[in-house]
Amino acid sequence: MAKKFTIDARLILQLGRDSIKDHSTALVELVKNSFDADASKVEVGIFCKGNNKHIRVADNGFGMTEDEIDENWLRIGFSEKKKSKTSRKGRRKTGEKGIGRIASDRLGAILQMVTKSEADSLQSIIVNWDEFDVAGKTIENIELKELENPSIKIPIRKGEQARETGTELIISTLRSNWTEDNIKDLYQELSYFSPLFSDEFEIEIKNDINPAYSKTVKSAIFETAEIELFLHYDGKSTLIYEFKNKLVPEKNKTETFKLQQFLQQEKFEPLSCGAIDLKLFFFVRKKGLLENTQFSLADLKEFLSENYGVKLYRDNVVVKPYGFANNQFGQDWLGLDVEKSRDPAGLGRESYRVNANNIVGYAYFTRDNNQSLIDSSAREGLVENEAFYSLKDIINASVRLLATYRVEVNKEFKKTKKIIDKQKSTTKYLNSLRTRLTTVVSDINEIKTIINNHKDIKGNPLANTVNIIEKVIDDTEKTFEELLDEKRVLSALATLGISSAVFGHETESAITTFKDNANNARGYLAKEEPNIPIAIEQLNEAINQARLISSWGLFALSRIEKEKRIKRPRKITSIIKKVLEQIQPALDALDIHVEKKLSKVMASTYTMDIESILLNLLTNAFSAVPNSERERKIKIVLDHDNRDDIKGMILSVSDSGPGVAVEYRDKIWEPLFTTKIGKKQRQSGTGLGLTIVRSIVAELEGEISLETDKELKGAKFSVWLPRN
Amino acid sequence: MKNIGLIDDKDISRRAFMLKLNLELEKSFPEWRVVDSKPFKEIKTYHQWILENEISVLIIDERLDEEKLDDGSYVRYFGSDLVKKLRMFLKDFPIYCITNIEITEQLKKALNYFNLTLSRKSFDDDIDNYLNLFIRSGISFYTEFKNELSRLGELSVLIASGKATQDDLKELQSIQTRLVIPHFSEDLSSRETYLIELEKQIGAIKDMQEKLVNYLNR
Numbered sequence: 001m002a003k004k005f006t007i008d009a010r011l012i013l014q015l016g017r018d019s020i021k022d023h024s025t026a027l028v029e030l031v032k033n034s035f036d037a038d039a040s041k042v043e044v045g046i047f048c049k050g051n052n053k054h055i056r057v058a059d060n061g062f063g064m065t066e067d068e069i070d071e072n073w074l075r076i077g078f079s080e081k082k083k084s085k086t087s088r089k090g091r092r093k094t095g096e097k098g099i100g101r102i103a104s105d106r107l108g109a110i111l112q113m114v115t116k117s118e119a120d121s122l123q124s125i126i127v128n129w130d131e132f133d134v135a136g137k138t139i140e141n142i143e144l145k146e147l148e149n150p151s152i153k154i155p156i157r158k159g160e161q162a163r164e165t166g167t168e169l170i171i172s173t174l175r176s177n178w179t180e181d182n183i184k185d186l187y188q189e190l191s192y193f194s195p196l197f198s199d200e201f202e203i204e205i206k207n208d209i210n211p212a213y214s215k216t217v218k219s220a221i222f223e224t225a226e227i228e229l230f231l232h233y234d235g236k237s238t239l240i241y242e243f244k245n246k247l248v249p250e251k252n253k254t255e256t257f258k259l260q261q262f263l264q265q266e267k268f269e270p271l272s273c274g275a276i277d278l279k280l281f282f283f284v285r286k287k288g289l290l291e292n293t294q295f296s297l298a299d300l301k302e303f304l305s306e307n308y309g310v311k312l313y314r315d316n317v318v319v320k321p322y323g324f325a326n327n328q329f330g331q332d333w334l335g336l337d338v339e340k341s342r343d344p345a346g347l348g349r350e351s352y353r354v355n356a357n358n359i360v361g362y363a364y365f366t367r368d369n370n371q372s373l374i375d376s377s378a379r380e381g382l383v384e385n386e387a388f389y390s391l392k393d394i395i396n397a398s399v400r401l402l403a404t405y406r407v408e409v410n411k412e413f414k415k416t417k418k419i420i421d422k423q424k425s426t427t428k429y430l431n432s433l434r435t436r437l438t439t440v441v442s443d444i445n446e447i448k449t450i451i452n453n454h455k456d457i458k459g460n461p462l463a464n465t466v467n468i469i470e471k472v473i474d475d476t477e478k479t480f481e482e483l484l485d486e487k488r489v490l491s492a493l494a495t496l497g498i499s500s501a502v503f504g505h506e507t508e509s510a511i512t513t514f515k516d517n518a519n520n521a522r523g524y525l526a527k528e529e530p531n532i533p534i535a536i537e538q539l540n541e542a543i544n545q546a547r548l549i550s551s552w553g554l555f556a557l558s559r560i561e562k563e564k565r566i567k568r569p570r571k572i573t574s575i576i577k578k579v580l581e582q583i584q585p586a587l588d589a590l591d592i593h594v595e596k597k598l599s600k601v602m603a604s605t606y607t608m609d610i611e612s613i614l615l616n617l618l619t620n621a622f623s624a625v626p627n628s629e630r631e632r633k634i635k636i637v638l639d640h641d642n643r644d645d646i647k648g649m650i651l652s653v654s655d656s657g658p659g660v661a662v663e664y665r666d667k668i669w670e671p672l673f674t675t676k677i678g679k680k681q682r683q684s685g686t687g688l689g690l691t692i693v694r695s696i697v698a699e700l701e702g703e704i705s706l707e708t709d710k711e712l713k714g715a716k717f718s719v720w721l722p723r724n
Numbered sequence: 725m726k727n728i729g730l731i732d733d734k735d736i737s738r739r740a741f742m743l744k745l746n747l748e749l750e751k752s753f754p755e756w757r758v759v760d761s762k763p764f765k766e767i768k769t770y771h772q773w774i775l776e777n778e779i780s781v782l783i784i785d786e787r788l789d790e791e792k793l794d795d796g797s798y799v800r801y802f803g804s805d806l807v808k809k810l811r812m813f814l815k816d817f818p819i820y821c822i823t824n825i826e827i828t829e830q831l832k833k834a835l836n837y838f839n840l841t842l843s844r845k846s847f848d849d850d851i852d853n854y855l856n857l858f859i860r861s862g863i864s865f866y867t868e869f870k871n872e873l874s875r876l877g878e879l880s881v882l883i884a885s886g887k888a889t890q891d892d893l894k895e896l897q898s899i900q901t902r903l904v905i906p907h908f909s910e911d912l913s914s915r916e917t918y919l920i921e922l923e924k925q926i927g928a929i930k931d932m933q934e935k936l937v938n939y940l941n942r
Contacts, residue, residue, distance in 0.1 A: 513734075516740035516743070524743070524747070589791075590790050
């Protein structure tokens with residue numbers, strides 16, 4: 001006689017209990033089933049107060065027919081997910097164990113299931129898991145009943161047409177007492193799980209234990225996006241953009257564009273695609289932004305690989321195939337990768353573009369407000385008419401805007417880091433180092449004294465060590481001082497180079513004219529009939545030009561005198577006057593009038609530093625002044641100015657030039673950035689002048705600022721320096 | 725017509741250069757002289773100045789906005805801006821740039837508009853050759869200009885006597901365009917603009933004629 005196994009009913013319970021660690025995991029398993037049933041919404045209710053304690057999981061998925069209940073749901077270990085990895089609507093299924101339904105045993109003893117599918121009438125079933133928990137009872141001996149008067153309440157997703165199919169589970173005779181923390185954990189578990197669902201699946205929790213978590217679950221992974229961009233287009237002429245980023249929160253902003261401004265066209269019609277809401281998220285495949293979250297880099301990569309691209313939603317129903325894999329357009333239906341491959345510029349360049357697989361986005365529109373977006377009758381998708389292309393254009397333009405915003409944010413981010421590095425004064429650092437080393441020496445000296453008092457011969461090596469350290473400190477200090485001195489000289493030489501490039505033109509003109517004058521004098525004297533008046537006129541002029549040339553020579557030679565590199569009390573007023581005298585010929589050559597308001601200020605400082613600051617600021621002013629229609633003026637003001645009980649002075653240089661455009665004001669301090677590339681091109685700027693000024697000011701522990709001069713209307717640079 | 729025009733804003737440098745050029749011209753081209761001037765505030769003044777002073781070659785500096793004009797203002801253009809404007813009505817006129825500054829990007833963009841762009845040092849190093857080149861281009865310009873005037877006279881006689889062929893008429897039209905354009909406003913930057921303007925005026929005359937005929941037939 002053939003033998004066969006019988007299965008103890010308890011084994012089923014054991015299977016569920018072994019596979020599912022706790023009650024919140026059990027609930028998540030049931031939610032996964034709803035997702036796999038292509039629901040757009042699942043409601044999870046946990047009610048533990050009052051007489052009617054129960055848990056409810058209801059979705060608007062495809063439901064089940066009687067046959068499906070018999071052949072699939074009631075077959076333990078059967079999982080449709082093993083047959084097909086994707087749901088009917090193409091979702092990637094979330095579990096493969098086929099134990100979701102047994103999970104309900106973890107939650108409560110009684111399970112009532114009501115389900116409605118398109119192909120069948122309302123179906124129901126009641127399971128009492130406690131009946132399985134009887135020793136020696138086999139599974140064949142347990143009979144499941146239907147509900148007497150079944151009814152179903154199918155969840156409705158806001159903005160979406162109500163669905164007539166779905167499944168509702170009510171679990172009663174609860175096994176656990178849910179605490180506030182349990183509800184919080186459940187919310188978090190669902191929020192980490194829901195990224196897989198993206199925006200097409202909504203989970204709503206309702207409970208009477210922790211009301212703070214009675215809400216729609218928001219996916220936590222979107223919080224790891226580096227940049228978020230939300231657009232609301234009213235369908236007429238206004239586009240409202242909201243930009244958020246994780247790197248420099250100060251750069252978060254909301255901007256309103258007029259369509260005219262956006263399209264850069266005088267004449268325009270509202271976009272034929274109609275009103276649109278767009279959400280774009282930019283993710284970086286790096287660990288940085290995943291810190292303090294439960295996501296691993298692998299999770300993020302998987303999420304992006306499944307969800308990248310921009311999906312379209314009409315009345316909250318996804319419009320395929322846009323943003324889905326395995327279709328004629330691919331996930332990158334916007335052609336972002338093609339655009340990127342044309343110009344693969346990095347983040348440092350203005351033309352930077354994003355890769356398609358870094359973007360997750362959702363565009364929402366409605367049938368009523370977007371009547372020109374029509375379904376294609378020939379195939380999946382929309383008719384490629386003007387409205388469709390305008391929709392595609394506005395999404396593409398928004399992605400480009402996101403890329404530009406990312407460039408802007410990253411520049412700011414880098415700069416913030418740089419400023420912190422830059423503003424360190426070497427002297428300050430040296431002083432702190434000296435203090436720390438002196439403390440070490442003093443400690444060791446104490447030990448040395450103790451050892452000497454004990455006349456311990458073993459102490460000799462320690463004494464030698466102290467001597468070495470003291471010598472190293474002296475050497476280090478000397479090296480630092482030498483380096484600082486070298487830096488000072490290099491700054492002065494660079495300043496001389498920059499000012500030579502600017503003022504040098506005037507000297508070159510003077511040399512040419514001097515040669516002409518001298519040759520003319522000789523030529524007109526050597527004629528058969530010498531022209532004495534012209535010869536004398538030309539000789540006189542030659543002398544004038546020679547004076548100009550020699551003053552420039554003196555200016556150049558006096559820049560790096562050793563005495564200027566020593567810190568001692570200096571008359572700042574005299575230093576400024578002397579520099580102005582030396583460059584006066586160049587200022588005269590361009591008819592530039594210099595207005596001076598110089599108070600008598602003394603400061604213990606380096607002449608070379610003051611000269612370098614002043615010359616660089618004057619060079620900028622000299623270049624800027626001829627570029628405006630206003631009278632050519634430079635104003636120099638020197639005055640006492642104490643800040644935070646520190647005696648100081650303020651030196652400002654203003655000009656009547658066109659000023660520094662607001663968008664350049666942060667950039668002008670960066671090395672090699674120059675604004676002297678305008679139409680006039682008076683000379684090519686090196687982009688080093690203001691970097692030198694900033695570096696010297698930082699070294700002297702001062703401050704520098706830029707504003708518009710109210711009187712002259714051009715740029716006004718103000719340098720504050722301590723006087724000690 | 726044997727004059728070289730020199731435009732520079734710096735009075736002292738310009739005078740020194742003018743005297744130097746005159747000295748050199750006396751040696752090899754004694755009939756030629758240099759006529760110098762500060763830049764003009766209005767570009768259209770150049771045309772008048774060139775015609776009045778019978779200038780056949782023009783030398784301009786790149787930097788023209790450094791020294792004030794007599795009225796205390798500054799010109800708002802460089803040599804490289806000026807040459808582009810001048811070419812609108814002096815298409816074949818010899819224009820040279822001699823500058824003390826380095827050849828900037830802006831100047832490079834205007835190279836095609838100049839007959840030649842030179843640094844002052846290069847010019848001084850080979851002054852005889854360059855002056856020869858300038859004078860030759862000036863001579864060929866005014867010779868052509870003179871030939872065209874004379875040919876214009878011949879064609880006019882042919883037309884007046886009724887002997888002009890279709891080719892003669894075409895040639896006349898072409899010479900007229902070349903010679904006449906400088907007398908129009910500089911707004912007429914090309915022959916096409918000129919013809920469009922002419923069409924408009926003919927249209928206006930036709931309208932008037934039609935109105936008159938209607939009036940007379942009433």
